[in-house]
Amino acid sequence: MHELAIAENIVDAVCERADGRPVRRVTVRIGKLTAVVPRAMLFCFDLATEGTVAEGARLEIEERAGEARCRTCGAEVVLADPILLCPCGSADLAVTAGRELQIVSMEVG
Numbered sequence: 001m002h003e004l005a006i007a008e009n010i011v012d013a014v015c016e017r018a019d020g021r022p023v024r025r026v027t028v029r030i031g032k033l034t035a036v037v038p039r040a041m042l043f044c045f046d047l048a049t050e051g052t053v054a055e056g057a058r059l060e061i062e063e064r065a066g067e068a069r070c071r072t073c074g075a076e077v078v079l080a081d082p083i084l085l086c087p088c089g090s091a092d093l094a095v096t097a098g099r100e101l102q103i104v105s106m107e108v109g
């Protein structure tokens, strides 16, 4: 379950920036191609925040669909999961979106 390691990284970064103030809410953007499961992420976030200034904070997840361009046929492909395959059968895709894993905002106070 790599969500726990990711959640710990997010919580570390958030707590550092919060600088001792309580954290109310954290919004993260997660691309579908990261294979991060939002429900697992919420669970791990609660675990990772225990005993920190972010304990009890609400995690909001913005999911970002995967998008890629096929180098073989030129099609723009929307990817619902981390399997990089064009309907034409080619796996030679240039990913343009969906690998995001970032903190978008946080609310302290």
Ligand SMILES: [Zn+2]
Pocket: 070, 071, 072, 073, 074, 075, 086, 087, 088, 089, 090
């Ligand atoms: Zn193609």
